[in-house]
Amino acid sequence: MTKNNPQSILEEVKQFVDEDIRPFAADFETQQALPRELIQKMGRKGYLAASFPEEFGGLGLDPLEYGSLVEEFGKGALSTAMLLTVSTGLVGETLIRWGTDYQQEKYVLPIARGEKIGAFALTEPGVGSGAKDVESAYVKVGDNYRITGRKKWISFGEIADFFIVIAAEQSSKAVSAFLVDRKLEGVNISKMKGLLSCAASQLADIELTGVEVGPEMMVGKEGMGFAGIANFALDYGRFNVAWMGVGLAQEALDVMVTYARKRSQSGQKIFHHQLIKGIIGDTVTNIMAARSLCKEAARMRIENHPDAAIQTTAAKYFSSTVANKAAADAIQVLGANGCSSRFPVERLFREAKVLEIIEGTSQLQQQMIALYGANKYYQPKRIKEI
Numbered sequence: 001m002t003k004n005n006p007q008s009i010l011e012e013v014k015q016f017v018d019e020d021i022r023p024f025a026a027d028f029e030t031q032q033a034l035p036r037e038l039i040q041k042m043g044r045k046g047y048l049a050a051s052f053p054e055e056f057g058g059l060g061l062d063p064l065e066y067g068s069l070v071e072e073f074g075k076g077a078l079s080t081a082m083l084l085t086v087s088t089g090l091v092g093e094t095l096i097r098w099g100t101d102y103q104q105e106k107y108v109l110p111i112a113r114g115e116k117i118g119a120f121a122l123t124e125p126g127v128g129s130g131a132k133d134v135e136s137a138y139v140k141v142g143d144n145y146r147i148t149g150r151k152k153w154i155s156f157g158e159i160a161d162f163f164i165v166i167a168a169e170q171s172s173k174a175v176s177a178f179l180v181d182r183k184l185e186g187v188n189i190s191k192m193k194g195l196l197s198c199a200a201s202q203l204a205d206i207e208l209t210g211v212e213v214g215p216e217m218m219v220g221k222e223g224m225g226f227a228g229i230a231n232f233a234l235d236y237g238r239f240n241v242a243w244m245g246v247g248l249a250q251e252a253l254d255v256m257v258t259y260a261r262k263r264s265q266s267g268q269k270i271f272h273h274q275l276i277k278g279i280i281g282d283t284v285t286n287i288m289a290a291r292s293l294c295k296e297a298a299r300m301r302i303e304n305h306p307d308a309a310i311q312t313t314a315a316k317y318f319s320s321t322v323a324n325k326a327a328a329d330a331i332q333v334l335g336a337n338g339c340s341s342r343f344p345v346e347r348l349f350r351e352a353k354v355l356e357i358i359e360g361t362s363q364l365q366q367q368m369i370a371l372y373g374a375n376k377y378y379q380p381k382r383i384k385e386i
Contacts, residue, residue, distance in 0.1 A: 006059075006061055006062075006065040009046075009050075009059060009061070009065075009069070010065070010068055010069060010072070012045070013047065013069050013072045013073070014072055016045065016047075017072050017073060017075065017076035018076075020038060020041065021038075021073070021076035021077050021080055022075070022076040022077065024077075025076060025077035025344065025347065026341060026344070026347060028077055028079055028200035029079075029197070029198075029199050029200050029347065031200070032191075032193075032199040032200060032202070033158075033159075033199075033200055033202055034079055034080065034083065034200050034201075034202070036159075038080075039083065039114060039117070040114045041114075042080070042083070042114060043111075043112070043113055043114010043115065044113075044114055046058065046059045046112070047059075047069070047073075047084070048083070048084065048087060048088055048092075048111060048112065048114055049088065049092065049111060049112030049113075050066050050069050050084070050088065051063070051066040051088060051089070051092075051093065052088075052092060052093075052096065052108070052112055053096070056092075056096060056104065056108050056109065056112055057108075057109055057112030057113060058112055062298070062302055063239070063297075063298035063299075063301040063302055064295060064298035064299065064302065066298075067239070067242075067243040067294055067295070067297075067298050068243075069084075070084055070085075070240050070243040070244060070247065071243045071244070071246050071247035071250070071291075071294075072247065073244075073247065074243060074244035074245070074246065074247020074248050074251075075247040075248070075250055075251040075254075076247075076251075077200070078197075078198060078201075078244060078248060078351040078354070079198055079199075079200035079201045081240070081243075081244045081247065082155055082156075082198065082201045082244070083117075083156060083201070084240060085155075085237055085240035085241060085244065085359075086118070086119055086120060086155045086156050086201075086237075087111055087117050087118045087119070087156065087160075088111070088240075089233070089236040089237055089239070089240045090118075090119075090120035090164070090233045090234075090236060090237050091107075091111065091118030091119065091120055091164055091233075092108055092111045092112075092118065093232075093233075093236045094120075094164060094219070094229060094232055094233045094236070095107055095108050095118075095164075095219065096108060097232060098177075098219050098220040098224075098228065098229055098232070099219060100216070102216055103179060103216075103217075103219065107162060107179065110161075116161040116162065117156055117159060117160050117161055118160060118161070118162055118163070118164065119154050119155060119156045119157045119160035119162075119163050119164075120154070120155075120163070120164050120233055120237075121151040121154050121157070121163040121164060121165045121166065121180075121206055122134070122151070122166045122230055122233075123151060123152055123153045123154065124136060124149065124150060124151055124152055125150060125152045128153075128361075132175065132226045132230075134149075134166050134167060134168050134175060134225075134226075135149060135168070136148065136149020136150065136151065136165065136166070136167040136168065136208065137149055137167055137168055137169070137170045138167045138168070138169055138170070138176065138178070139169070139170055140169075141212065143214065143215050144212050144213060144214050144215065145176075145178060145212070145213055145214075145215070145217075145218065146210050146211065146212045147165060147167050147178060147180065147208050147210075147211045147212075147213065148208055148209055148210055148211070149167055149208050150205065150206065150207050150208070151163075151165070151205070151206040151208070152192075152205050152206075153192070153203055154203060154204050154205070154206055155198075155201045155202070155203055155358075156201060156202050156203075156204075157189060157202070157203060157204030157205075157206055158189060158191045158202035158203070158204040159202050160182060160204075161181070161182055162179055162180060162181045162182060163179070163180045163182070163206065164177055164178070164179060164180075164219060164229070164233070165177070165178050165179075165180045165206075165208065166225045166226070166229070166230055167225070168225075169222075172223075174222060174223035174225075175223065175224075175225035175226040175227075175230075176218060176219075176220075176222045176223060176224065176225040177218065177219040177220060177224070177225040177229040177230070178213050178217050178218055178219065179213070179217040179218075179219060180208070180211060180213060180217070184211050184212075184213070185211070185212075186208060186209040186210045186211040186212070187206070187207075187208060187211055188206070188207040188208075188209070189204050189205070189206055189207075190204060190205040190207070191203075191204055192204055192205055196350050196353065196354070197347070197350035197351045197353070197354055198351060198354050234359055234360065235309050235312060237358070237359040238312050238313060238315075238316040238359045238360065239297060239298075239301070239312045239315075239316070240359075241316050241319075241320065241355055241358060241359050242290075242293070242294050242297065242312060242315035242316040242318075242319045242320075243294050243319070244319075244323075244355060245290065245316070245319030245320045245322060245323040245352075245355050246287065246290050246291050246294055246319050246322075246323075248323045248326070248327065248348055248351060248352055248355070249283070249286070249287050249290065249319070249322050249323040249325075249326035249327070249352075250287055251344070251348060252283070252323075252326040252327045252329070252330040252345055252348050252352075253280070253283050253284065253287060253326055253330070255330055255334075255343065255344055255345055255348075256279070256280065256283070256326075256329065256330040256333040256334065256345070257271070257280060259333060259334050259337075259343075260276050260280065260333055270333070276333060279329045279332065279333060280333075282329075283325070283326050283329055286322040286325060286326065287322060287326065289318070289322070290315070290318055290319040290322040293311070293314060293315040293318055293319065294315045294319060296311055296315070297311040297312045297314075297315045300312075310368070310369065310372045313360075313365050313368050313369060314365075314369055316359065316360075316365060317362055317365035317366065317369065319355075320352075320355035320356045320362060321356070321362065323352040323355050324352040324353060324355070324356060326352075327345060327348040327349040327351075327352040328349060328352075330345040330348065330349075331345050331346070331349055
């Protein structure tokens with residue numbers, strides 16, 4: 001596959017999702033893992049490097065093409081789309097932007113080939129959306145850096161080969177980013193259990209106890225860990241999550257429409273009941289709107305538009321809301337069957353809630369959008385007296 005024919009890539013992805021992912025999505029959650037052979041197959045096909053330039057072993061898809069690819073994976077099984085979000089977006093794209101030649105060769109190229117999985121270790125037990133307040137600390141020891149702290153809710157942390165770890169210098173409080181291999185002494189990984197959904201994303205708790213890394217493992221410059229690295233990575237993450245939301249919502253719509261056209265009640269298919277049509281009509285409209293926001297975010301990213309990041313934030317906020325509404329409405333259309341694991345909407349309902357939390361909660365997105373609106377749309381001359 002090459003960048004010369006992105007449409008053929010997307011068609012192949014749809015077939016791949018239909019054959020290798022969707023039929024097994026519930027099994028992934030039961031097993032609490034994505035099969036390693038599936039991850040390797042995604043790597044061989046280039047999906048784990050879909051957005052990477054070709055010189056990094058990628059397919060070179062532009063943001064719109066890549067977003068459409070993420071949507072397809074989001075329709076099949078959310079955890080497969082989350083693998084793209086984490087290893088491809090949060091980690092791979094960050095290292096392409098900020099990494100050294102050494103870091104790119106050691107980590108980005110293996111991601112592209114499906115040989116390594118990277119995870120982004122930012123969230124902590126007491127630090128979530130307020131990422132600048134990280135408590136994990138590092139000190140300089142000669143030329144090296146020694147890191148101590150605990151990271152929590154790290155997607156694919158259970159199986160990641162390496163992490164981008166965000167930590168703060170103890171005296172200056174400068175926040176920096178480091179590459180940490182899982183096999184280093186002092187790295188302890190614990191699988192997280194009892195999750196509402198997305199167990200196949202293999203979340204883990206990462207304990208770092210005096211983990212020592214060399215200067216070649218710092219990503220970017222010292223002090224760039226939050227304003228540079230984390231913000232850049234989270235922007236990529238939100239772009240992915242926005243498209244994931246569209247995909248999940250579309251899957252819920254596909255199921256509710258199919259069910260409504262097949263299920264009979266009182267002598268007619270339930271699709272013909274006015275209230276069912278109302279639910280479906282609203283869902284179609286909401287998904288159209290969410291996809292339009294995502295497409296506009298993609299266009300702005302292609303053009304390097306200064307408002308691309310806030311457009312991405314708005315897309316993430318809205319599409320995650322739409323995904324939750326679509327999944328809940330799908331259960332309503334299916335009735336009691338919607339509460340059964342025999343039908344996928346029960347899983348979609350649980351997965352959708354995660355989208356309103358990861359890469360910044362919906363409430364945080366509201367705050368960011370409100371601050372943007374307060375600056376952009378303030379017109380003091382229009383209201384002279386209050």
